[in-house]
Amino acid sequence: MPAATSPADDLQLEQQFQAQLTAEIAAATASLRRIATSLGEIDGGPVDAIEALMAGGKRMRARLCFWSWQGHRARAISGTRADTDTVPVLAAASAIEFFQAAALLHDDIIDRSATRRGKPAAHKAFASSHRTMGMVGDDAHFGVGAAILAGDLALIQANDLAAHAGQLAGVAPAFNAAWHRMGVGVTLGQYLDLASEAAPAWGQDPAHDEQRAWEVIVAKTAQYSVEYPLRFGAILAGASEEELDEMSRVGIPLGEAFQLRDDVLGVFGDPKVTGKPAGDDIRENKRTVLLARTMAALRTADQERLGALVNSGSYADSDVEWVTEMMVTSGAIDQVEGIINHKYAQATAALAESSLSRRAQETLRHLADQTVRRDR
Amino acid sequence: MPAATSPADDLQLEQQFQAQLTAEIAAATASLRRIATSLGEIDGGPVDAIEALMAGGKRMRARLCFWSWQGHRARAISGTRADTDTVPVLAAASAIEFFQAAALLHDDIIDRSATRRGKPAAHKAFASSHRTMGMVGDDAHFGVGAAILAGDLALIQANDLAAHAGQLAGVAPAFNAAWHRMGVGVTLGQYLDLASEAAPAWGQDPAHDEQRAWEVIVAKTAQYSVEYPLRFGAILAGASEEELDEMSRVGIPLGEAFQLRDDVLGVFGDPKVTGKPAGDDIRENKRTVLLARTMAALRTADQERLGALVNSGSYADSDVEWVTEMMVTSGAIDQVEGIINHKYAQATAALAESSLSRRAQETLRHLADQTVRRDR
Numbered sequence: 001m002p003a004a005t006s007p008a009d010d011l012q013l014e015q016q017f018q019a020q021l022t023a024e025i026a027a028a029t030a031s032l033r034r035i036a037t038s039l040g041e042i043d044g045g046p047v048d049a050i051e052a053l054m055a056g057g058k059r060m061r062a063r064l065c066f067w068s069w070q071g072h073r074a075r076a077i078s079g080t081r082a083d084t085d086t087v088p089v090l091a092a093a094s095a096i097e098f099f100q101a102a103a104l105l106h107d108d109i110i111d112r113s114a115t116r117r118g119k120p121a122a123h124k125a126f127a128s129s130h131r132t133m134g135m136v137g138d139d140a141h142f143g144v145g146a147a148i149l150a151g152d153l154a155l156i157q158a159n160d161l162a163a164h165a166g167q168l169a170g171v172a173p174a175f176n177a178a179w180h181r182m183g184v185g186v187t188l189g190q191y192l193d194l195a196s197e198a199a200p201a202w203g204q205d206p207a208h209d210e211q212r213a214w215e216v217i218v219a220k221t222a223q224y225s226v227e228y229p230l231r232f233g234a235i236l237a238g239a240s241e242e243e244l245d246e247m248s249r250v251g252i253p254l255g256e257a258f259q260l261r262d263d264v265l266g267v268f269g270d271p272k273v274t275g276k277p278a279g280d281d282i283r284e285n286k287r288t289v290l291l292a293r294t295m296a297a298l299r300t301a302d303q304e305r306l307g308a309l310v311n312s313g314s315y316a317d318s319d320v321e322w323v324t325e326m327m328v329t330s331g332a333i334d335q336v337e338g339i340i341n342h343k344y345a346q347a348t349a350a351l352a353e354s355s356l357s358r359r360a361q362e363t364l365r366h367l368a369d370q371t372v373r374r375d376r
Numbered sequence: 377m378p379a380a381t382s383p384a385d386d387l388q389l390e391q392q393f394q395a396q397l398t399a400e401i402a403a404a405t406a407s408l409r410r411i412a413t414s415l416g417e418i419d420g421g422p423v424d425a426i427e428a429l430m431a432g433g434k435r436m437r438a439r440l441c442f443w444s445w446q447g448h449r450a451r452a453i454s455g456t457r458a459d460t461d462t463v464p465v466l467a468a469a470s471a472i473e474f475f476q477a478a479a480l481l482h483d484d485i486i487d488r489s490a491t492r493r494g495k496p497a498a499h500k501a502f503a504s505s506h507r508t509m510g511m512v513g514d515d516a517h518f519g520v521g522a523a524i525l526a527g528d529l530a531l532i533q534a535n536d537l538a539a540h541a542g543q544l545a546g547v548a549p550a551f552n553a554a555w556h557r558m559g560v561g562v563t564l565g566q567y568l569d570l571a572s573e574a575a576p577a578w579g580q581d582p583a584h585d586e587q588r589a590w591e592v593i594v595a596k597t598a599q600y601s602v603e604y605p606l607r608f609g610a611i612l613a614g615a616s617e618e619e620l621d622e623m624s625r626v627g628i629p630l631g632e633a634f635q636l637r638d639d640v641l642g643v644f645g646d647p648k649v650t651g652k653p654a655g656d657d658i659r660e661n662k663r664t665v666l667l668a669r670t671m672a673a674l675r676t677a678d679q680e681r682l683g684a685l686v687n688s689g690s691y692a693d694s695d696v697e698w699v700t701e702m703m704v705t706s707g708a709i710d711q712v713e714g715i716i717n718h719k720y721a722q723a724t725a726a727l728a729e730s731s732l733s734r735r736a737q738e739t740l741r742h743l744a745d746q747t748v749r750r751d752r
Contacts, residue, residue, distance in 0.1 A: 035560050039568060040591030046567050106528060110521035135574040136661070136689045142574055145486035148524060149567045152482060155528065156559040159535035163542075163552045172548065176539045183532040184411050191422050191525045192415060198511040198518055215416030285512070313512045 010363050017066050017093075018059070020086065024094045025054055028157055046150035049122040050157075053101050056117040061100060061229040062093035063367060068233030068247060071360020088169035088236050095161035095179070096229055098154050103186065105151035109144055110194060111284060118275045123147035159183075169236045178235055182228040189219030197285055203295050203307030210292035214256075217289070221262075222255025226371070246354040250364070254347035257340045257372045263288040264336060265376065267324055274376045279320040285313045290327060290336045297330035344372045386739050393442050393469075394435065396462065400470045401430055404533055422526035425498040426533075429477050432493040437476060437605040438469035439743060444609030444623060447736020464545035464612050471537035471555070472605055474530050479562065481527035485520055486570060487660060494651045499523035535559075545612045554611055558604040565595030572663055579671050579683030586668035590632075593665070597638075598631025602747070622730040626740070630723035633716045633748045639664040640712060641752065643700055649752045655696040661689045666703060666712045673706035720748045 032047045069089040107113070108121035115121055120128065127143030135142065159179075166175030193216045202209055230247035239247075265274055266281030267290070281288065287310070295306055306326065309319055327333050347368055351361055408423045445465040483489070484497035491497055496504065503519030511518065535555075542551030569592045578585055606623035615623075641650055642657030643666070657664065663686070671682055682702065685695055703709050723744055727737055 032560060035557070036564050039561065039564055039595040040588070045571065046564065102528075106524050110524060112517070130574060134576045136576060136578075136687055137574050141488070142570065144520070145570050146567060148482050148486060148527075149563055149570070151524075152478075152527075152531065153560065153563045155531055156535070156556065156563060159532070159539075160552065160556040160559075163535075163539045163548070166539075167548055167552075172539070172543055176536065176543075180532065180536040181411070183536075184408060184529065185415065187525055187529045187532060188412050188415055188422065191522060194518065194521050194525070195421065198506060198513050200510045200512060202512075212416070219415040311512055 007362075010359055013070070014063070014363065017063075017086070017090075020090055021059065021062055021066075021093050021097070024090045025097060028094060028098070028161060029054070032153065032157060045126070045146055046153045049105065049125065049147065049150040050098075050101055050154050052119070052125075053104060053116065053122065054097060056119075057097070057100070058370075059093075059097060060367065060371065061096045061225055064226060064229040064251075064364070065089065065093050065096055065233040067360050067363050067367065068230040068356070069237045070233070071356035071364070072234050072237035072239045072243060088165045089233060091161045091168060092165035092175070092232050092236055095158045095165060096232070098158035098161060099183070102151045102154035102158060103190075105147050105154060107190070109147055110190070115275065121147075122150055165232075165236065169238075171235055171238065175232065175235050178228060178231055182224055182232075185219055186224035189216060189221075189224070192216050193220055196287055199287075200311060202287060202310045203303065206292050206296035209287060209295065210289055213287055213289045213292055217256055217259045218252065221259040222252050224255075225258060226255035227251030243355055246350065246356075249350035250347050250354060253343040253350070254368050254371060257343035257347065260289060260336055260340045260343070261372050261374065263290050264333065264340075265374075267327060268333070270375065279324055282320045282323050283315050285310060285315075289339070290332055291323075293332035293335050294323075294327045294330045297332055297335075298326060302326060340372060344368065383738075386735055389446070390439070390739065393439075393462070393466075396466055397435065397438055397442075397469050397473070400466045401473060404470060404474070404537060405430075408529065408533060421502070421522055422529045425481065425501065425523065425526040426474075426477055426530045428495070428501075429480060429492065429498065430473060432495075433473070433476070434746075435469075435473060436743065436747065437472045437601055440602060440605040440627075440740070441465065441469050441472055441609040443736050443739050443743065444606040444732070445613045446609070447732035447740070448610050448613035448615045448619060464541045465609060467537050467544060468541035468551070468608050468612055471534045471541060472608070474534035474537060475559070478527045478530035478534060479566075481523050481530060483566070485523055486566070491651065497523075498526055541608075541612065545614075547611055547614065551608065551611050554604060554607055558600055561595055562600035565592060565597075565600070568592050569596055573661055575663075576687060578663060578686045579679065582668050582672035585663060585671065586665055589663055589665045589668055593632055593635045594628065597635040598628050600631075601634060602631035603627030619731055622726065622732075625726035626723050626730060629719040629726070630744050630747060633719035633723065636665060636712055636716045636719070637748050637750065639666050640709065640716075641750075643703060644709070646751065651752070655700055658696045658699050659691050661686060661691075665715070666708055667699075669708035669711050670699075670703045670706045673708055673711075674702060678702060716748060720744065 029047060029051050032050070036047055066089055073085070104116060105122050108116055109123050113121050114124055123143040123146070126146035127139040130139040130142045162179045163172070163176065166172035166179070169175065196212050196216055227248050228251070230251045231244055234244050234247050263281065263286070266276070266286065267279055269276070269278070271278050291310070295303060298306060306323065309315060309323065348365055351364055351368070354361070356364070405423060405427050408426070412423055442465055449461070480492060481498050484492055485499050489497050490500055499519040499522070501519070502522035503515040506515040506518045538555045539548070539552065542548035542555070545551065572588050572592055603624050604627070606627045607620055610620050610623050639657065639662070642652070642662065643655055645652070645654070647654050667686070671679060674682060682699065685691060685699065724741055727740055727744070730737070732740070
């Protein structure tokens, strides 16, 4: 007979999962380090960079995967003890975290981010060790090259763990297909974002600009950060097609809300909490839904000023302040908060209607809260 | 009864394989394009870049994989017709070629190469379409970002095809493990190369410099370009551990000879044939076995001049000419040609002693000739 569960049990299970995930990531990193040592006189460079990056982070994607898995399998099995069944989901959760490390290593180059989680971004850290060690050549270029390779290494490790996960659970074809779709989608989504930020004539058609912003959100964030982690867990638990679709109905709106919250924090977040300067997203010329809504709500003269700024891609501090102010006074920020609430409600309604176990629903709703109602 | 085979049969089989490989690569590219279209208003950017790059190339690694597979399975099955059995080896060969595309896309950024196979390197092509389309922001940085993402996409596609290959042949665990080891090894080998090119105090200990150059060759080229392609084919054909080791005994010396030939061509190759300026490797400050041998053979005054150049990383045209001359007059070039011949002889001897079918041995020896005795 299934044991009764309580919030305390769930917390215990979550903590146990997180500890196992940390151990799994450490084991994979150690195996990379052994190969490095076998190759010759190599410093730990790329392995160290991956390890440092993975020490931080909320591991949200891994947790979504775990609780989706738990919630689908719990209909058959119950109790608080994680057992040998967790091996595949641990491999999948680690795969997701290595993939995320790869994405961040490459993104920070692409976005020219100097810091990541309050520490120097990897390409900056490699450049400064180039200087410290008196190495030959251009330090910034060395930093970029080394960080590209560190990202490649993390991606290769992610793919190996993903292949393991599918095999271990006996669902390799379905898992591999989902994993591939996720990787291709987010990579093309990043390109969509890059091309969108560089597209000329922004602001001439705010509805079209908003549509592009939504395309970026779905491809780059919603599928990758929420929908697929939920689907991966379900696939490993042997869920049906209908149950997988349930996870998409939860994951897409939650992922959209997650990105909209990110966009709001990118302008209005407290720099002490987010670890990024105020208005950073404006300076980086990110073409968000928030920005498109602002444009649509402004009077003609202000529209012209905003359009000129975005199409030049260059902002003085006073411009950043002005854009921030326009986002508020135009009512755009309220509109976006409204959309976040709506998407959140959609996601939690879909969660309640899903066939997930009650405890998984509760934990995932808690995770959804953290995803949408956060300050960093 | 197995049909008798002839060189004409082998040529026919090789041509058939190449045509099937081209079709397999085209199918994978088309599937990437379908995902791109489904995501929204995306131009083909990264997919186009991969496709353009993969249209060229000698596909040496894919052919090594195919003939190793053919030579191991031919002991049971013979004839010239490729049949449904080729499905796994086609997936593996395509995986190798997509991996190679990923490596080139990222390498050309790291090495600041402006051209690849006589055309603009991808990061340069993206930068120039940024200019042509009047896009916003820094064109060179856009080019680097887009080419990083194109490389990531090619790597993701490679890993998916590799996972398929192992599954289709029913050898997923062994194939995945070898695939992972290859990917980790070459990525760390690239880093070893990058760090080696930037290491200070080159030339103070030529024996140590040569040792580092050999470590780079083994990690970055010999394992990746020859040993693992041969092993992949063998694994897919169900070869034994002893047969896999035979492939390493062929692959490592052949891969070493391949890289030494590359190093010689990087200085002495005909620009009209190689598509690279004469002495390009010297300007790029590549720290080859050839360079270490030159250093070891020079008199003190010349050693000091060479050491100063390499440690500054900056060469006038007259410096490039002088280094080229020293490589000849010191006798270093003859030493390296001697090593190439020795490694080639080792590889072909190991090939003759292997349990591969006679026709595979002959075709692989032909491939070995092309690998070592080439002008580009």
